[in-house]
Amino acid sequence: MTVGLPLFLAISAILFSIGLVGVLLRRSPLTILLSLEVMLNSVNLTLVAFSREVGGSDGQIFALIVMGIAAAEVVVGLGLVVAMTRREMVLDTDELRTLNG
């Protein structure tokens, strides 16, 4: 295995920050949810990479759990988007600002 751990971690960090940029800049709730998925995946990569480095299966299992939870989170998130659509709310996070101050 010639590729070192830092490279995996670096790729993961880059993916993480790309996902973060998405959360920070996009206004469509769906895209934000997608960006969050990118971030989750990057974290998974870190977990698995460290798992490989440590040599135990803990990290992989955590990654699996994160995946499961990501699924649940997507259900809730998408459910929210659907509910918002049905309330005829504008699907623009910049317009979701009745709560402020």
Add this chain to the structure above:
Amino acid sequence: MDIVVFFIASGLAIASAVAVVAQKNPFVSALALLGNLVSLAVLLLLLSAQFVAAAQIIVYAGAIMVMFLFVIAYVGPRSEIGAGERKPWQVWLAVLASALIAIEVIVVVFGATFGDWADLDGDYGTPAAIGKALMTDYLLAFEVVSVILFMAAVAGVVFGAGGRPRRLSDDEVQAKEAESAEQRRREASRAVLDATRDSMGEGA
């Protein structure tokens, strides 16, 4: 060999991640995410995590992405909201913050002294090993995740039930009417004002 695969996969991963974030159409974003997932699965395979890689494809690509696509289809064109109307400082700050985190992590990981890759058992990353761990050391987490999925189902019911889009209530109708009346009145007064100003201008 590994390194070539690594760079190709990670390049694809980054490109697809950028696409997820940058695409205006969430449909395209979702598809880009799919690409991202696949590229990541390759990276996971490089790390000898076969089961996780497989789960990645099956769970994400098979379940989550489909759900996304359904919802995107349900919501329709309203979901197409671009990035526009940002103030430059927002962009800068967002990029700065994200890059800061990435750079910090990268600096740390390249500066750290990690040992070599561990020697692996024969069954490292295999479904058997993972399954065993899930049933023993991580039984609680596993059970809780199942409860979470059950809970997600309940959430689906909560959001899904409840019928069609609501009609406007009487109050709101009244409020809307009042608003448009106000609007008309304001326009009328502005017209009067303009007229007055014009006539005065002529007078002067």
Add this chain to the structure above:
Amino acid sequence: MITVSWLIAVPAVAAVLLLLLPFGRQAAGYLALLVSLAVAGGVIGFIYRFEPLGGDQFGDNIAWIESLGVRWHVGVNGVSLAMISITALITACAIGYGMWAGRDRSHASFALILLTEAFLIMVFSARDLVVFYVGFEGMLIPLLVLLAAWGGAGRKAAVVQVIAYTALGTLLMLLAIAYLGFTAPGGPNFSMADAVGRGNDWVFAAFALALVIKSPLFPFHGWVLPAYRESSPEVAAVLSGVASKAGGFAFLAVLVPLFPAQAATYAWVFIALGTIGFLYGAFLAFRQSDGRSVIAYSSIAQMSFIILGVFLLDSRGATGATFQMVNHALVSAALFLLAGWLETQAGSGSFKHLGGLARSRPVLATVALILGMAALAVPGSSVFASEFLIMLGAFEHSWWLGSIVAIGIVFAAMYMLRWISAVLHEREGDLVGSLNPPDLRRGALLCLLPLVLCLIGLSIAPAQFTDRVDAAATALVSSAAKEAGR
């Protein structure tokens, strides 16, 4: 055997009942009055049974919060007894006045006044720092609600101002108390007796700041004017009469005994501030345009003077300060009730609209005159007696201090005479002419009379008071006096 805990419990329980049960106005008033009179009766019993040299009496000492070493430890010495007496008296008068004035939602108003009384008695009898603190901070709440709900037009601002000042002080004091209690050798212990001499300078400063603000001492007097001016008269009476005394009392009975070394070292600070405040308050009282402001500034002056007396750290100063607290409580409570009465009857407290009230209102004129003369410490009055003691103490401390302080007598004469003449004398004010307020009549008079009679009684026989108090007051400052080398 009735202990002081009963005097705390009875009004507190009555307050809760009054708050929760739907009493009518009359019933609430009479119940509250009855309770306050019962407390006063208990106090009279105390006075009767009190032994001047007997140390703490009528006390209780039982475990309260065991894991923190907090005990319900209360007791009454001469100084406490003096303060509890005026608390009981002024509360009764305040409630009576409230009944007379017909406050709306009277049951809540009376309940809060009774609650204040309970907390105040707690402060005056506490022998445990946490008990003391609970009373000290607890009384703020009912007073503030009273101010907030029944106050005048500027009450909202006043409430915030009072809070900003007093809460800051009391919370810092909480830190000081926490320090003293939790660092006690052998586990947490908040007994005052065990805290003696364990504090450092910062603890002393935090503690003192709370009291300085509460009293108030120059330059922390900013909250006084709005509070006294915007409260309803009976609340102003309680505030200036007793609540402010909690500060002075705590200086004498808590701070100085607890921190003898610091009290001796920093006595000059308080003496300096007290002197400045005494003259400053009196000087400013001179140009206020309404009665309450005059009394408010005079209260500032008097409280500064009392604190000065405490920090003389001798028998004269301590006894004089205690006596002066009682006297000032009586005078200022009565004056605020009277000023409030005037405002309700004449429609304004501003000197612009008042004047000439003495004409054909002999009772009002007499009462106002007696109070005014007491306030300016006309020789022979009890206020004179106490001021004399403090000034004598000051003079013994150093001749220039006594000389400077003595100027305050002239200032007091100036502002009080101005008040008297602006209200009673000279030409009739426009509102006096148009509204033609009546003379002081039964209800309001009955509320004022006990205060006036007490003043007269104390004027005739001040030694009856000082004999009972002298031993306790002197004992309280004795260790600090020793530190100061006196």
Add this chain to the structure above:
Amino acid sequence: MIQGPSVDWFAIAPEVALIVGAFVLLLAAAFARGHERALSLILGLGTLIVSVGFSVAAWGDAPVVTMADAFRVDDLTELVRITVAALAALVLLLSVGWNRLREQGSEFTALLLLTCAGMGVVAGSTSFVTLFVGLELFSLSLYVLVAFDGKSRASLEASFKYLVLGTLGSIVLVYGAAFLYGATGSFMYDGIAASLAEGGSGEAVVTLGTALVLVGLLFKVGVMPFHMWVPDVYEGAPTQITGFMAGATKLVAFVALARILLDALPAVEHLWSPVLIIVAIVTIIGGNIAALVQTNVKRMIAWSSVGAAGYALIGIIVHGDLGLRGLVFYLATYAFTAFGAFAVIALFERDQSRAKGYATLDGMRAWGFSRPFAGMAMVVFLLAFAGFPPTAGFIGKFVISGAAVTNDYVYLAVVGVIGSVIGLAYYLRVIVALYDRSRKSDVGLPATPGLGGASLAILLCLAVVLLGGILPSLGLDWAGQAASFLTVAK
């Protein structure tokens, strides 16, 4: 055949009961559609009582570590379980007259029960994995509960914000856990602590992991600068859920924070301690001054809860016996105080159902006269927030301040004082508004649905707050007993 780990069923019985209860409730509701409300209340309260019963029965027992060391049941866990379940019961009481309970009561109640279960898991977690799943269980349930108010778009908006930010927080937490895992090879708190104790606590990876974990936890706790979600979510959520979150979430998050910092990361106290100090100072001041300018009471108290979290941080920073005891006591009583305050607001909103239900200062004017009991209760709750005697808030702040001043953290205590003073200013604005006589109060309010349940809930909170202030001995002993399990790794 894989041999599963030994399971102490009694130890995890409360969670099991809650999950089973939720399941049964949903099943039963499917067959008894018309009786949604009664079913929810009976089964919900029943389940909670059973769960609390299990917890109480185990109170005082020696700590049990079960499920392959993944879950730890000690008195701290029990205390959290009991408090959370009690709050959930209060939520149900407060929801008696709520129309959503008639529509989707079974789902609401089931989610509530699952939230409690998740919180129990978090409280007993001994590893990041357990923590994460517990956290997600209750967070995801709460996202849904926050969105449960059918009428209000604000509810959905709040839920969405909570979801996005909450997920972000979770991701950061996991990311951090991953780095700690990489540095120490374990997700278990004791494993991490043991590894760090042997050395390596100075490594940058550890620092990175610590920082990210801290962020994730501080986010859940809701302190600055990771507090942004708090006011919006608290404001938008159905008010009983707001109360539940202010009480239960805060308690659980703090327990998780304390366990991680004290059990897993004691070796890097030099890293997290200054961070917490700065955060505490900023939070106490910032939360209170932000609350000062609010006109919506619900939002004001949300902000004040941010400040309160800063105050509780002092307990962790000091983390002596006194500090932790104060922390636990403060948080446990704060839970009831906050819930009580929000319960009063909920009652107000129901009284004002026509007027969009916004509890603005202006709208609340003179309301205290129409509902004397609720008004007075509100005064007590506000005073408890401010730390006035004789309320539980006073004792909590007193003990925490005492811990601070006796451990050379006087400046933190002073900051707390400043925060309290600012706090008083706006609490008093509420009191002044409640008893503003310049407006005529409508004494004859129409009968509000569920008044009895709400009053009972308020009364219970009031009892806790006052008892905790007047006779705090017992509570302090309990808190001390629970807190004694926080420093187990040392």
Add this chain to the structure above:
Amino acid sequence: MTQLVWITLALPLIGVVLLSILGMKLPAKGAGWLASLIMLAAFLCAAVATIMLASRPEGDRQVVEVAWVWLTAGDFSVGLDLWFDELTAVMLLVITGIGFLIHVYSIGYMKDDPQSRRFMAYLNLFVFSMLVLVVSANLVLLLVGWGLVGLSSYLLIGFWHNKPKAIKAAKKAFIMNAIGDVGLALGIFLLFVDLGTVTYSGIFAGASELSETQASIACLLLLVGAVAKSAQLPLHTWLPDAMEGPTPISALIHAATMVTAGVYLIARMNPLFVHAPLVLDLIVIIGVVGLLMSGLIAIVQTDIKRIIAFSTMSQIAYMFVGVGLMAYWTGIFHLFTHAFFKALLFLGAGLVIHALHGEQDIRNMGGLRKQLPKVYFCMMIGALALSGIFPFSGGFSKDAILASGLHVDSPIGWIAYIGGLLGALLTGIYTFRLMFMVFHRRPSPYAEKVIPASVAHHGEGPSSMLWPVYILAVGAAVTGFLQIPGVTHLAFSWLDPIAPDGMVEATVGQDWLTTLFGTLIGLIGIAIAYHLYARESDAPERIRLGRGRLFQHALERRLYWDDLYSWAFERPAMWASAFLSRDIDRTAFRWAPLDGLGQLTAFFGRSFTVIENGIVRMYALVLALGIGALILFLLVRGG
């Protein structure tokens, strides 16, 4: 004997209580007579007590009795102590005797005033206070009396409280007296610190142990009190204004009794003052300057009561000279005679004012001797006594003072002597200016209009007002005979025991020489007055002094003392108080720490919540920045 003194003391107090409790239930006349009878009883008690005292052997006339302890603190204790000796007896007699007469007079004077009951009550209060002052055996109780007479004086000056001028004058009197009280109190403090006691006996016993500096400072402080109470320089400005009060008050308080309390104090404390010779000299100088100054000012005043008021100042200055020369008995003797003739003059003036319906300006009088012959006669006796014309009472007492100056034969003595004689000239001028202006000359238009109807209506005055005047006239004529040089010796021998260190007494020759000079100079003064004021041909300005505008103006402005105080103290104080209250207190102590800080905090709060703008990506941005910053912080910190 002491019981009688106690009764004397208690009677007026009982009067006060009775009058204030019964109040409106009493008829106005009844109240007056009740108060007067009480005073009569008090006078009788005092007289009997005095006789009993006199019947004791000469060395044993000093009685001290402690009634009860009034105030204690540590080793400090003040009792209600009684001190009864010759001096006290004289004061008691003057106070109760003159007091009784003036009570009676007041019945008539106040009969049209609806508030006469209050007046009577105040009068009784005053008498009580004055009695406390003179019977006290310690300085604190003396201070109590001292303050209470100030209070009564305030109440009585401001009796017509709807007259702003009266109220202003009352306040002025009270405040200036408060300054005196402060001085007195400081003196007491000093004596207590030095000697550990405040009783007379203790102080007298310890006085010799004091250093001269200590004694001088203590005496100076006591002198401040004395000067304020007795309206001497420089605290004299309240007295002329105090004439706004009812005339009986001017007679009783501002002539006969209260204002002489300063003289009493110095005489009483003579064992202490003996140890402060410089202060004694200062007293003489104050007296001499004061008597000349007030005599000069009196010449240009036009208000009848003010003229008498300045004359009072001048006469008390004589008394000061007397006690300052250590001839204490002369001061008290003059006090005694002055009480009669000055009360007489005031009461006479009161009758005149009464007849003129309240007019007090002498320019509006004139020619009244025809309409008011009895008044004229009585006042003439008073005027002659005041001018020190042999053989009227004032002559004997004043000449005794001046003779003492001659006897002392020091620079101070000569100053006193010459100054006193000059003063006698001025006295003659202003006294007879008054007499001529009021009773001689052509009646003024106003008098012509008012007087006939007035006299027709009730004669020269009701008998309750006339009889006291008659009695006082007799007193003014004959009381001087108590001490006819070489013939009678009662004044000296009675008062001699009060000064254990002895006192100055002039020889008979010096006395007669002085009497000769004094009478001559007094007559010259009368002649000048006649020349200037009695003839009919004058222009209005002749009523004044003559030429010399600046001098005239200065005198009319009372030598600018009031202006000085106004500019030096009153106005700066007013301004500073307003400035402090309006600008400093409101901004620095009320606005800044409260509203200011509050607004600042709220401003921070608002700016702070700007980022809480409701937009979720903003929130995420803050979170992200927080993460980045936190990691950076820890990496930099922790490495």
